[in-house]
Amino acid sequence: MxxxxxxxxxxxxxxxxxxxxxxxxxxxxxxxxxxxxxxxxxIIPGRRGPKPKMPDADLLKAIRDDLVASPFIGAQDCPHLFAESRL
Known part of the structure; x- marks a missing residue:
């Protein structure tokens, strides 16, 4: 050395x-x-934390589809989106 x-x-x-x-x-x-x-x-580091149940792209598509179908306008009016994303 x-x-x-x-x-x-x-x-x-x-x-x-x-x-x-x-x-x-x-x-x-x-x-x-x-x-x-x-x-x-x-070495390529992997993504840290627990593995999601669905890929991010699928989750984003589901959220956008739910926002389009929702009668509410603002994100603060859609607490069910957060609950559904955790399923």
């Missing part, structure tokens, strides 16, 4: 020691190394 040589061990300082002295997380070093390696597949 370091180019400086330890006087007592006559070896380069290790990654753990250098990161500890600098207050730098080792995970960052490993992540940079993984990104520069050619054989590593990039």
């Amino acid at each position: 370091s180019r400086a040589i330890s006087v007592s061990a006559n070896k380069p300082f290790g990654l753990q020691r250098v990161c500890q002295v600098l207050g730098f997380p080792r995970s960052t070093i490993y992540a940079v190394r993984a990104r520069t390696a050619d054989n590593v597949v990039p």
